[in-house]
Amino acid sequence: xxxxxxxxxxxxxxxxxxxxxxxxxxxxxxxxxxxxxxxxxxxxxxxxxxxxxxxxxxxxxxxxxxxxxxxxxxxxxxxxxxxxxxxxxxxxxxxxxxxxxxxxxxxxxxxxx
Amino acid sequence: xxxxxxxxxxxxxxxxxxxxxxxxxxxxxxxxxxxxxxxxxxxxxxxxxxxxxxxxxxxxxxxxxxxxxxxxxxxxxxxxxxxxxxxxxxxxxxxxxxxxxxxxxxxxxxx
Numbered sequence: 001x002x003x004x005x006x007x008x009x010x011x012x013x014x015x016x017x018x019x020x021x022x023x024x025x026x027x028x029x030x031x032x033x034x035x036x037x038x039x040x041x042x043x044x045x046x047x048x049x050x051x052x053x054x055x056x057x058x059x060x061x062x063x064x065x066x067x068x069x070x071x072x073x074x075x076x077x078x079x080x081x082x083x084x085x086x087x088x089x090x091x092x093x094x095x096x097x098x099x100x101x102x103x104x105x106x107x108x109x110x111x112x113x
Numbered sequence: 114x115x116x117x118x119x120x121x122x123x124x125x126x127x128x129x130x131x132x133x134x135x136x137x138x139x140x141x142x143x144x145x146x147x148x149x150x151x152x153x154x155x156x157x158x159x160x161x162x163x164x165x166x167x168x169x170x171x172x173x174x175x176x177x178x179x180x181x182x183x184x185x186x187x188x189x190x191x192x193x194x195x196x197x198x199x200x201x202x203x204x205x206x207x208x209x210x211x212x213x214x215x216x217x218x219x220x221x222x223x224x
Contacts, residue, residue: 043201045211101161106154
């Protein structure tokens with residue numbers, strides 16, 4: 001069974017640009033959650049999507065958005081990038097919403113210069 | 114957001130020693146999870162706890178759901194070099210599905 005796949009693995013963007021990250025969950029999993037990981041703040045919850053609907057949202061500005069497609073794949077978008085957005089972005093897939101059996105991808109390392 | 118205080122922040126131990134770390138919160142959680150993250154990888158779920166007082170093992174790892182529901186503990190017995198990594202606790206509040214993560218404990222095992 002394939003694991004959670006995140007693309008790209010690494011990304012360098014310039015301040016002010018926008019970026020889209022992709023996450024393909026484990027086959028059969030319908031919930032995808034996104035997290036931002038930084039050395040100073042640790043793992044912080046961004047949002048969760050289940051059945052193409054946002055179910056939960058963390059405390060991040062509106063520049064951070066996401067969506068989920070009918071095949072459960074999810075994308076996360078960050079607009080007007082700031083230097084502080086540099087982080088490892090992780091996605092986790094679960095069979096259902098709020099399920100504890102969450103499996104993480106390897107993450108996308110975003111660097112904003 | 115919720116604050117999960119994880120301690121110690123880092124540990125340097127000899128191979129074969131036992132390890133203990135804990136996670137505390139000011140709020141009551143109904144689920145506690147423990148993850149391990151290797152460099153360049155995403156966190157991997159080690160143990161999940163669902164009831165106050167629950168004690169669950171996974172090989173040399175044992176975790177407990179605190180009686181007050183505001184804390185959790187992870188023990189690793191007879192540490193080996195591959196135990197090296199960052200260990201995170203995560204908790205889920207009684208209401209809502211969001212998980213909150215601790216700041217992590219970095220473990221170094223000296224052969």
